[in-house]
Amino acid sequence: MNDGTTTIWPIIIVGGVLISFIVIGMMQKAREGSDYLFAGRYIGRIGGGAAIASNWMSAASFLGMAGLLYLNGYFALAYVIGWTGGYVLLLVLMAGQIRRFGKYTAPDFVGARYDSPLARLISAVISIVISLIYCIAQFKGIGMLFAWLFGMDYQRGVLLGGTAVVSYVVVAGMLGVARNQQMQYFVTIVSFIVPLMFLAHNLGYFWPLPQIGYGVAIQDLSREFSVNFAAPFASGTLFQWTALCFTLMVGTAGLPHVLSRFYIVPNVRDARWSVVWGLFFIALIYWSAPAYAVFARLMELRSGMVLPPEAARKMADIIVLKAAVMGGVPIWMVGILAAGAACAAFFTVTGLLLTGAASLSHDIYYRILNPRASENRKMVIAKGATLVLAALVMVCALRPPGLIAEITATAFALAGNTIFPVFLLGIWWGRTNRQGAISGMLTGMVITFAEPLFGRFVPQIATIFPITSSALCGAPIVIAVMIVVSLLTPPPSEEMRKFLAREVHGHLG
Amino acid sequence: MQNQDDYLVNLFKPHQGSMVDELSVIIAILAGWGVMNFGFQILLWFLAETPSGEGILSRLTIASFPFNFWFTAQFLPLWFIILCVIFNLYLDRVSERHSRKRDRTYE
Numbered sequence: 286m287n288d289g290t291t292t293i294w295p296i297i298i299v300g301g302v303l304i305s306f307i308v309i310g311m312m313q314k315a316r317e318g319s320d321y322l323f324a325g326r327y328i329g330r331i332g333g334g335a336a337i338a339s340n341w342m343s344a345a346s347f348l349g350m351a352g353l354l355y356l357n358g359y360f361a362l363a364y365v366i367g368w369t370g371g372y373v374l375l376l377v378l379m380a381g382q383i384r385r386f387g388k389y390t391a392p393d394f395v396g397a398r399y400d401s402p403l404a405r406l407i408s409a410v411i412s413i414v415i416s417l418i419y420c421i422a423q424f425k426g427i428g429m430l431f432a433w434l435f436g437m438d439y440q441r442g443v444l445l446g447g448t449a450v451v452s453y454v455v456v457a458g459m460l461g462v463a464r465n466q467q468m469q470y471f472v473t474i475v476s477f478i479v480p481l482m483f484l485a486h487n488l489g490y491f492w493p494l495p496q497i498g499y500g501v502a503i504q505d506l507s508r509e510f511s512v513n514f515a516a517p518f519a520s521g522t523l524f525q526w527t528a529l530c531f532t533l534m535v536g537t538a539g540l541p542h543v544l545s546r547f548y549i550v551p552n553v554r555d556a557r558w559s560v561v562w563g564l565f566f567i568a569l570i571y572w573s574a575p576a577y578a579v580f581a582r583l584m585e586l587r588s589g590m591v592l593p594p595e596a597a598r599k600m601a602d603i604i605v606l607k608a609a610v611m612g613g614v615p616i617w618m619v620g621i622l623a624a625g626a627a628c629a630a631f632f633t634v635t636g637l638l639l640t641g642a643a644s645l646s647h648d649i650y651y652r653i654l655n656p657r658a659s660e661n662r663k664m665v666i667a668k669g670a671t672l673v674l675a676a677l678v679m680v681c682a683l684r685p686p687g688l689i690a691e692i693t694a695t696a697f698a699l700a701g702n703t704i705f706p707v708f709l710l711g712i713w714w715g716r717t718n719r720q721g722a723i724s725g726m727l728t729g730m731v732i733t734f735a736e737p738l739f740g741r742f743v744p745q746i747a748t749i750f751p752i753t754s755s756a757l758c759g760a761p762i763v764i765a766v767m768i769v770v771s772l773l774t775p776p777p778s779e780e781m782r783k784f785l786a787r788e789v790h791g792h793l794g
Numbered sequence: 795m796q797n798q799d800d801y802l803v804n805l806f807k808p809h810q811g812s813m814v815d816e817l818s819v820i821i822a823i824l825a826g827w828g829v830m831n832f833g834f835q836i837l838l839w840f841l842a843e844t845p846s847g848e849g850i851l852s853r854l855t856i857a858s859f860p861f862n863f864w865f866t867a868q869f870l871p872l873w874f875i876i877l878c879v880i881f882n883l884y885l886d887r888v889s890e891r892h893s894r895k896r897d898r899t900y901e
Contacts, residue, residue: 370831376881497868500859504858515862516844518846557882558882571871
């Protein structure tokens, strides 16, 4: 990983930015007093949008996407489309209704809608598994980043970076650091786009808007090296592209930590508009990521140092940083880029680990195992669970099963096969009952992991339900299972159906 | 039976007036979402001249991008934003109309 570029500056900048977030968070907390709650203050539509985008932006957006584009060209645009198009589904089919339903975590919604502790337990387990898979991808990004920063090998990078991120979570949790998501978004997006402008400038492309300027670079690739970056089916078939894209879309609409964003704005109308702002803020980073990939490809070919596929795959997840270094971007600016990546990964891990642990303590321990547990005891369980989950993630990240974006896509497939159908039918078909929901979620889990489970014995399964893109065929099957099972069993309570018709769909806001 | 139907929520059998309006715009938006996105990839597949899918759309250029790359990487995210804005503007209007009709201020 070490290519002789290791200097002290990027380390200082990354450390400085992370520490300043803790300090600023503490100052904010001191100012606002103890009544700081997620719902406790009005942040407006644009602010709500920035919060959605900041919550969304992880190592997968910051590092993983450019890496896959660098390897696969046009095919990887399925990630760009999947991760933006999913918001259309989310807005059109769910945002307003979930806001009116009034339950914002997946277990809360499932528990209330289907009136079933078992369905609640299953959805809590699924949410935690999704968080874990998502975290593994983040830890891979953090590991590669730390390996690059300190010039060490990947395993040590994971151990060091993992320890750093867990300490960050613990310190932030102990000091009760307020999360300022608007500022997090601002820091992340600036640290992604400004180095890209430097890079475009150094390479002689239109730099004020590198998102548009890299078009010429694509043409240079095909003219100088006859590499067609835009060939649609060079790295995958139409089915593979569509399956991946669709999976990421329904996954976006079903991802628990995205769904739970609708409670930070005061009413349905603002919730809807904050989704639009969030989508715009997210699109800013996705319009830019392909430029890093194209520039990296071009510089590599020009320097005549083309990596063999195996080695290219190994370093693809850090291609954003490599491109900046290759393109002669000043080292302090590379440090800012690295700090942005670290922030994206650190904040995502913090959010996912804390909500995962809270869910473990509340939805599983308190609701199922020990309903008489005191608040104190729940807190202790949550703290312990954070460390256990983090350790589990770190062990898995030591031998990462794929690229960052691929690991993340698996989490999306799970969400799209389980949470998405349960929410969709739960909102739009009053007849869906708990038997339907439970059998649907179980089917969805089997389908998601069908490739590693049965792929070796039945090759067709690996073709139809690839691990990163199982929801194109999976989600419709799950929905069908839910409908059939619901029709064969008694309907849900009359109050719930009345509530759905009158409150959730009764009037628009 | 009539009474039961009053609170039967079904995506394909909307009952209340507001839900009918909401549903028509939802279907329109989803159509625009699916056709532009999946439809374009299918079009690329039909127009492919080589196994890697090169064809007329990857030879044409727009803003110096190959057309297919520009469409997917740059236009589609913008198109999704446009769809969301249309949806929200429409729903704002519908909800205002319905809240006036029922003499109820919307949230």
